[in-house]
Amino acid sequence: MAEPIRVVVTGAAGQIAYSLLYQIGSGEVFGKDQPLILHLLDIPPMMSVLEGVVMEIADCALPLVKEVVPTADPAVAFKDVEAAFLVGAMPRKEGMERKDLLSANVRIFKVQGEALDKYAKKSVKVLVVGNPANTNALICSKYAPSIPRQNFSAMTRLDQNRAKAQIAARLGIGVSAVRNVIIWGNHSSTQFPDARNATADIGKGAPVPVYEAVKDDAWLQGDFVTTVQKRGAAVISARKMSSAMSAAKAAADHMHDLWFGTAPGEVVSMGVISDGSYGAPPDVVFSFPVTIKNKQWEIAQGLPLDDFGKEKLAITGKELLEERTEALAVCESCNL
Numbered sequence: 004m005a006e007p008i009r010v011v012v013t014g015a016a017g018q019i020a021y022s023l024l025y026q027i028g029s030g031e032v033f034g035k036d037q038p039l040i041l042h043l044l045d046i047p048p049m050m051s052v053l054e055g056v057v058m059e060i061a062d063c064a065l066p067l068v069k070e071v072v073p074t075a076d077p078a079v080a081f082k083d084v085e086a087a088f089l090v091g092a093m094p095r096k097e098g099m100e101r102k103d104l105l106s107a108n109v110r111i112f113k114v115q116g117e118a119l120d121k122y123a124k125k126s127v128k129v130l131v132v133g134n135p136a137n138t139n140a141l142i143c144s145k146y147a148p149s150i151p152r153q154n155f156s157a158m159t160r161l162d163q164n165r166a167k168a169q170i171a172a173r174l175g176i177g178v179s180a181v182r183n184v185i186i187w188g189n190h191s192s193t194q195f196p197d198a199r200n201a202t203a204d205i206g207k208g209a210p211v212p213v214y215e216a217v218k219d220d221a222w223l224q225g226d227f228v229t230t231v232q233k234r235g236a237a238v239i240s241a242r243k244m245s246s247a248m249s250a251a252k253a254a255a256d257h258m259h260d261l262w263f264g265t266a267p268g269e270v271v272s273m274g275v276i277s278d279g280s281y282g283a284p285p286d287v288v289f290s291f292p293v294t295i296k297n298k299q300w301e302i303a304q305g306l307p308l309d310d311f312g313k314e315k316l317a318i319t320g321k322e323l324l325e326e327r328t329e330a331l332a333v334c335e336s337c338n339l
Contacts, residue, residue, distance in 0.1 A: 013089050045091060181201060
């Protein structure tokens with residue numbers, strides 16, 4: 004069996020981690036033959052809760068989990084890790100806008116970036132889940148200058164999964180029959196869920212473009228987009244808490260694909276550092292369609308984008324620029 008790899012999950016006593024840790028420990032993320040040492044980070048007031056989580060991991064009797072390291076110390080949490088799930092952040096509550104989270108959470112991700120820079124392996128793959136995820140990932144990478152910027156990504160896979168589910172339900176097919184739905188931009192209500200390049204298996208023949216299968220452009224550019232954009236708020240309204248089970252599944256999907264690569268002909272959505280592709284603003288973390296090979300992502304190029312899509316990209320890009328300005332100002336004030 005392979006040597007164990009060290010994986011850190013922050014916010015490890017929280018709701019998302021509660022679903023995520025089993026998926027990691029059972030081999031769903033890094034493979035069924037990859038032993039793991041789990042590093043679990045949370046804040047000091049959550050240590051008693053984290054102790055219960057550690058008990059439950061032990062009680063799962065997961066063969067791949069060789070050791071569990073619960074801690075409130077970033078120096079311990081990030082020591083020699085090869086993969087990082089940065090889940091811990093101030094949660095969004097009903098009525099809150101994402102920008103309301105920015106000031107408090109930017110400080111958290113600045114500290115975690117510094118800890119990654121100092122203690123983690125330089126090859127570490129960092130997935131930011133805590134919101135506002137795109138800008139938190141940008142700040143985290145800024146304060147970890149010895150780690151390649153390409154190693155940081157933000158989770159928009161939850162939005163992709165939501166979009167696939169909406170299309171599958173509309174067509175009365177399974178979600179696995181829908182491919183190449185794209186999430187552009189920010190993991191926020193300005194994101195653009197795009198089915199223009201998506202396909203669906205609706206019969207025994209070749210996959211059919213989703214626009215052709217649905218036969219309702221008004222829905223695909225209207226209710227479909229707004230439903231996905233506002234799904235997080237709808238879950239909060241119903242549960243009185245943020246998405247947890249679905250967020251954990253999306254985090255597992257994201258890291259699995261980062262580790263093992265994408266299938267031929269398929270793209271996945273990820274918030275990655277922008278190079279200006281498709282007219283997106285450079286030097287923000289922007290969700291693009293990517294392909295992945297040998298643990299390295301590439302933005303899929305040459306996909307068609309109509310005027311409707313370009314307008315949506317401009318809106319979400321503007322929001323990310325505003326978030327970047329606010330976040331950098333917070334970081335500068337921290338340094339005073």
